[in-house]
Amino acid sequence: MGLLTQLVTLPLAPVRGVVWVVERVREEAESQYYDPAPVHRELAELERLLVAGDIDEETFDQREDELLDRLEEIRAYRQG
Numbered sequence: 001m002g003l004l005t006q007l008v009t010l011p012l013a014p015v016r017g018v019v020w021v022v023e024r025v026r027e028e029a030e031s032q033y034y035d036p037a038p039v040h041r042e043l044a045e046l047e048r049l050l051v052a053g054d055i056d057e058e059t060f061d062q063r064e065d066e067l068l069d070r071l072e073e074i075r076a077y078r079q080g
Contacts (some may be wrong), residue, residue, distance in 0.1 A: 033075050034077050034078065035074075036071055036074050036075075039070050039071050039074065042067055043067050043068075046063055046064060046067070049061075
């Protein structure tokens with residue numbers, strides 16, 4: 001029966017292939033979006049800018065809050 005099913009659904013093979021590719025792209029995009037490493041790097045750079053005097057305390061606080069919220073979103077996603 002498997003061969004008959006494959007023959008009958010053969011016209012759908014390109015669609016299944018496209019769906020598979022879309023799923024892999026989605027998985028990779030989520031993997032990159034929910035990676036905490038870039039956020040940690042951005043926090044370190046932000047602190048460096050504050051210490052160097054390139055940004056003021058208010059800008060630092062605002063951007064730090066945004067990045068910490070992003071880390072919380074990543075943590076929540078990874079926990080399910």
